[in-house]
Amino acid sequence: xxxxxxxxxxxxxxxxxxxxxxxxxxxxxxxxxxxxxxxxxxxxxxxxxxxxxxxxxxxxxxxxxxxxxxxxxxxxxxxxxxxxxxxxxxxxxxxxxxxxxxxxxxxxxxxxxxxxxxxxxxxxxxxxxxxxxxxxxxxxxxxxxxxxxxxxxxxxxxxxxxxxxxxxxxxxxxxxxxxxxxxxxxxxxxxxxxxxxxxxxxxxxxxxxxxxxxxxxxxxxxxxxxxxxxxxxxxxxxxxxxxxxxxxxxxxxxxxxxxxxxxxxxxxxxxxxxxxxxxxxxxxxxxxxxxxxxxxxxxxxxxxxxxxxxxxxxxxxxxxxxxxxxxxxxxxxxxxxxxxxxxxxxxxxxxxxxxxxxxxxxxxxxxxxxxxxxxxxxxxxxxxxxxxxxxxxxxxxxxxxxxxxxxxxxxxxxxxxxxxxxxxxxxxxxxxxxxxxxxxxxxxxxxxxxxxxxxxxxxxxxxxxxxxxxxxxxxxxxxxxxxxxxxxxxxxxxxxxxxxxxxxxxxxxxxxxxxxxxxxxxxxxxxxxxxxxxxxxxxxxxxxxxxxxxxxxxxxxxxxxxxxxxxxxxxxxxxxxxxxxxxxxxxxxxxxxxxxxxxxxxxxxxxxxxxxxxxxxxxxxxxxxxxxxxxxxxxxxxxxxxxxxxxxxxxxxxxxxxxxxxxxxxxxxxxxxxxxxxxxxxxxxxxxxxxxxxxxxxxxxxxxxxxxxxxxxxxxxxxxxxxxxxxxxxxxxxxxxxxxxxxxxxxxxxxxxxxxxxxxxxxxxxxxx
Numbered sequence: 086x087x088x089x090x091x092x093x094x095x096x097x098x099x100x101x102x103x104x105x106x107x108x109x110x111x112x113x114x115x116x117x118x119x120x121x122x123x124x125x126x127x128x129x130x131x132x133x134x135x136x137x138x139x140x141x142x143x144x145x146x147x148x149x150x151x152x153x154x155x156x157x158x159x160x161x162x163x164x165x166x167x168x169x170x171x172x173x174x175x176x177x178x179x180x181x182x183x184x185x186x187x188x189x190x191x192x193x194x195x196x197x198x199x200x201x202x203x204x205x206x207x208x209x210x211x212x213x214x215x216x217x218x219x220x221x222x223x224x225x226x227x228x229x230x231x232x233x234x235x236x237x238x239x240x241x242x243x244x245x246x247x248x249x250x251x252x253x254x255x256x257x258x259x260x261x262x263x264x265x266x267x268x269x270x271x272x273x274x275x276x277x278x279x280x281x282x283x284x285x286x287x288x289x290x291x292x293x294x295x296x297x298x299x300x301x302x303x304x305x306x307x308x309x310x311x312x313x314x315x316x317x318x319x320x321x322x323x324x325x326x327x328x329x330x331x332x333x334x335x336x337x338x339x340x341x342x343x344x345x346x347x348x349x350x351x352x353x354x355x356x357x358x359x360x361x362x363x364x365x366x367x368x369x370x371x372x373x374x375x376x377x378x379x380x381x382x383x384x385x386x387x388x389x390x391x392x393x394x395x396x397x398x399x400x401x402x403x404x405x406x407x408x409x410x411x412x413x414x415x416x417x418x419x420x421x422x423x424x425x426x427x428x429x430x431x432x433x434x435x436x437x438x439x440x441x442x443x444x445x446x447x448x449x450x451x452x453x454x455x456x457x458x459x460x461x462x463x464x465x466x467x468x469x470x471x472x473x474x475x476x477x478x479x480x481x482x483x484x485x486x487x488x489x490x491x492x493x494x495x496x497x498x499x500x501x502x503x504x505x506x507x508x509x510x511x512x513x514x515x516x517x518x519x520x521x522x523x524x525x526x527x528x529x530x531x532x533x534x535x536x537x538x539x540x541x542x543x544x545x546x547x548x549x550x551x552x553x554x555x556x557x558x559x560x561x562x563x564x565x566x567x568x569x570x571x572x573x574x575x576x577x578x579x580x581x582x583x584x585x586x587x588x589x590x591x592x593x594x595x596x597x598x599x600x601x602x603x604x605x606x607x608x609x610x611x612x613x614x615x616x617x618x619x620x621x622x623x624x625x626x627x628x629x630x631x632x633x634x635x636x637x638x639x640x641x642x643x644x645x646x647x648x649x650x651x652x653x654x655x656x657x658x659x660x661x662x663x664x665x666x667x668x669x670x671x672x673x674x675x676x677x678x679x680x681x682x683x684x685x686x687x688x689x690x691x692x693x694x695x696x697x698x699x700x701x702x703x704x705x706x707x708x709x710x711x712x713x714x715x716x717x718x719x720x721x722x723x724x725x726x727x728x729x730x731x732x733x734x735x736x737x738x739x740x741x742x743x744x745x746x747x748x749x750x751x752x753x754x755x756x757x758x759x760x761x762x763x764x765x766x767x768x769x770x771x772x773x774x775x776x777x778x779x780x781x782x783x784x785x786x787x788x789x790x791x792x793x794x795x796x797x798x799x800x801x802x803x804x805x806x807x808x809x810x811x812x813x814x815x816x817x818x819x820x821x822x823x824x825x826x827x828x829x830x831x832x833x834x835x836x837x838x839x840x841x842x843x844x845x846x847x848x849x850x851x852x853x854x
Contacts, residue, residue: 094250098145098156098195100433100459105245106191109184110382111391111426122583127173127216131223132160145199149243152250158196159214167210167227168197173218175554184392189213191242194230198239201232208232219551253434256362256403260436261318263360269311270344276655276825277303282312284650285625289316289464294624294644296470298631299652302824305627306341309466313625314345314361314437316464322622323461324435326452328442330472333762335365338439338468339409347407359406364431366440366451367410372425374418387423395430398422402431433459442473446617447480448580453617462622469761470626471812474640477610481589483577484604485546487512491599493571501568504552508545515539516601519593531595532785538591542603543582550575581605587797588612590789606786608793615642630815632846636808639798658852661822665853666834671777676707680714683776683834687750688719690830696771697747701755701817703777705729708752711776715750723749727757743769755779761816766823772830773821778837779810803842811846 096104132141139162146155159171170193174181193211201209208231215224274282281299288295289312299305313325327338347361370376375385382389398420402408405416408431417424432438432451445452445465456463467473490512494505519533553572585591588609594602607613618624618641631637634649669682687700702708705728712726725742728735736758742751743765753759755777781787787805795801814833821829831851837843847853 093151093254095153095155096246096250097459098154098192098199101154101242101246102188102191102195104249105242106188107184107392107395108187109390109392110182111385111388111423112182112184112381122580123218124173127218128159128171130221131169131171131214131216135160135162136164138162138164143200145196145203147199147202147239149240150247152243152247154195154199154239154243156196156199158193158200161200165210166206166208167212168193168200169212169214170196171214171216173216175218175551177555178215178217178224180559186213191238194235194238195242197230198232198235201235206232209235219547252403259358260360264314265318267311267315267345270307270346274308275303277652278308281305281308281627281650281652284648284652285309286312286316288625288648289313289320289322289623292320292622294618294647295626295650296631296634296637296643296647297625297627297650297652298634299627299629300654300656301629301819301822303652303655305629306337306468307344309468309625309627310338310341310437311345313464313466313623317436320622321462322464323459324452324456325437325464325466326445327437327439327466328445328468329439330442330469330476331762334468335439335441339363339365342437342439343407359404361437362403362406362431362435363408363437363439364428364435365409365413366428366432366438366444367413367425368441369425372410372414372423372428374424380423385423387417387421391422391426394420394422395427398427399430399434402427403434408435442467442476443480446473446477446614448613453620456620463620465618465621465624467624467626469628470637471628471630471816473626474610474637474809477614477641478607481581481607481610481613482605483574483581484602485574485578487599487601487603489567489574490549490571493567496565498556500556501549501552504545504548508542508549511539511542511545512601512603515542515593515603516595533593534785534789535591535593538582538585539603543579546575547579550579578603578605581607584613586612587793590793592786592789608790609640609797611640611642613642615644618642618644629819630812633808636800636804639800640804654848654850655825656822656850658850660825660828661851662830663851663853664830664832665838666832667836667839669776669834669836671703671707671835676710679776679834680711681718683711683774684715684718686832686834687715687774688722690772690774690832691722691748691750694771694830695748696768697743697765698750698772698774699759699770699817699820700750700752700774701760701776702752703755703779705754707776708754712752724752725749726752727754727759731758740765745769750774755817756813759820760813761819763820764823765820766827770820770829772832773818774832774834775814775817776834777810777814778807778835778843779813780806781809807842808846811843815846815848 132139139160141160143158143161145158146153158168160169161167170189172189190213193213197209197211200206208229211228211230213226277299281297281303284295284297285308310327316322317325329335329338342363347363348359374387378385380388398416401420402413402416405412413428414424417427429451433455438444438452444450455461490505491509494502494509497505550572553568557568557572582605585605589605589607592604592606594604596602637643638647666686669679671679691698702711708726712724715722715724725739727739739751739759740763742749745768755775756779791801791805794804798804818831821831
């Protein structure tokens with residue numbers, strides 16, 4: 086191939102070695118790895134120790150036949166002719182698995198071959214530099230290598246990858262041809278569906294972010310997937326990630342994709358081949374075949390020899406193309422490998438990944454890491470995006486229970502007693518300091534926001550994490566599983582503490598003597614999410630409830646050029662009778678007085694139009710009092726209720742009462758399992774009562790949230806209380822009208838629904854009486 090001829094495939098050094106140089110067992114005992122920030126700081130520490138003239142982040146590239154290999158070497162010292170690969174770690178380095186060390190040597194050897202090729206070197210010293218994050222001590226392993234030796238190694242790796250690269254190139258060409266010819270799978274668009282599709286296509290074509298509010302029932306899943314897939318060839322989009330909040334959303338996306346007939350047309354002499362690879366990403370605890378075993382080859386048969394069997398499993402999986410949870414499991418079991426880690430590998434090679442929002446937005450998200458490492462042009466589709474604010478806050482929050490660590494200290498193995506004892510003492514000191522700072526307030530309130538991070542406690546927690554990591558590595562499979570639980574909690578807290586700022590707060594909730602919970606609570610996920618949105622080619626966030634747009638732009642960190650679109654509803658005002666019962670107050674102080682008028686409204690509407698209704702309340706306690714009053718005063722009205730901690734079978738039983746021709750009122754908590762994602766068309770649901778504004782409780786945490794949001798955005802009350810509450814109200818109301826033939830009644834029971842600032846947040850198509 087000439088120097089000017091375009092390569093058939095480009096691959097990063099790390100991706101090449103991950104593909105060709107991994108062997109042996111899965112082994113996650115040498116964990117946890119340092120955080121990304123610790124890794125960056127560790128690299129800077131090592132390179133800062135080097136002499137003048139030392140070159141860092143050295144870009145290197147080279148070709149082998151049709152393959153272009155690129156990467157950045159960590160460091161090179163020209164004076165010593167030494168090329169370094171820097172790795173950060175925690176704990177005893179001798180416990181690192183041999184196959185992990187082999188992978189690291191493969192990476193530095195490939196970099197060495199590229200360096201010799203670019204600079205005409207006859208030989209080079211290769212060094213693996215391991216930096217212990219805790220002690221800042223370096224362990225240095227070196228070997229001398231000639232250019233001929235390195236070139237031979239490089240050629241061997243490239244030959245192992247080339248057949249796969251040619252297959253991937255052919256797949257990409259087939260995929261793009263198929264997508265260019267793809268037609269909408271239905272005879273015509275639903276009302277509003279074409280409008281949404283056109284906006285989504287424009288977002289993909291211009292590389293923009295789109296915030297799209299579109300009503301239920303128009304087919305939002307297909308209206309976002311189809312135009313994004315159509316844009317892939319022209320916009321050179323590498324991957325599409327369809328992200329959901331709950332499992333039912335994944336199933337809707339997979340159903341929509343299945344309607345597209347994902348294989349190329351049959352040609353005589355060959356069967357139709359998959360033109361689009363689709364992967365469903367599943368959480369590890371749901372995919373695990375052996376939850377009682379640790380993830381390494383000494384205990385789990387699906388981890389033993391995983392990398393040796395991976396090539397055949399990977400090839401079988403991509404040949405299959407369609408890899409939902411069941412299909413992926415079948416391929417994995419056929420080849421004797423773990424289905425979860427096979428799915429992690431196949432995320433590199435799939436065109437569409439369907440998974441939870443945490444697969445891109447979480448701090449250690451798989452899809453984000455792959456997109457960064459491989460330079461993907463990624464298109465994001467985020468379903469039910471009104472939930473992303475709360476979900477993201479949860480991703481970047483953590484808490485620690487004092488009792489859990491105290492119990493661990495009392496029963497700890499000897500090597501852990503010292504570090505856990507230090508943590509227990511620091512915790513006691515923190516509680517004592519807070520009590521002495523304001524004794525009166527401390528006695529009156531169990532909750533307080535700290536003015537700063539408790540740095541001594543965080544440092545003690547870090548030492549506990551290191552100690553538990555070392556202990557678990559020495560006792561694989563034989564240690565108390567609670568050790569691992571405490572380890573993960575400690576690491577999550579420590580890593581969030583590293584990025585602590587005005588986007589979060591630190592709080593202490595004292596529930597009794599020796600019973601405090603220390604929390605790091607994210608308030609503004611924008612600071613974490615903005616870089617994620619900036620790194621994708623395009624992003625579409627869609628939901629039936631995304632008003633006002635400024636709320637989502639501010640709190641999610643959407644780009645300044647993010648486009649807002651609202652799709653006209655196909656529903657007519659006469660389909661939904663909306664009434665406000667303004668004589669009722671559901672405020673906490675008025676709840677007892679509200680019960681009789683609420684029950685009278687429920688019974689009156691039921692008798693005027695018998696059928697199936699949902700009644701939503703702000704809490705289980707309020708729901709239970711209203712249900713008891715209804716049973717006492719209106720025993721002829723059938724009623725059943727959501728209960729605390731309902732199992733899946735119990736939720737199904739609750740919904741099974743909503744059958745065609747049925748009658749009665751189901752009582753539920755607003756914002757709970759039945760407030761959204763429930764589809765009860767026709768006469769399976771003819772009305773809803775909402776006896777609350779859905780406002781979060783007026784407690785110290787939400788008041789602190791309000792104050793922080795007021796300082797930052799000037800909208801504290803609206804952002805902390807009013808908008809989140811009305812999102813839940815509108816989502817619950819959306820259960821009533823599901824298609825253009827439905828008719829129903831919505832009764833809003835609280836005088837505050839008449840306030841102008843609340844009325845402005847209601848859907849425009851409602852005609853409120």
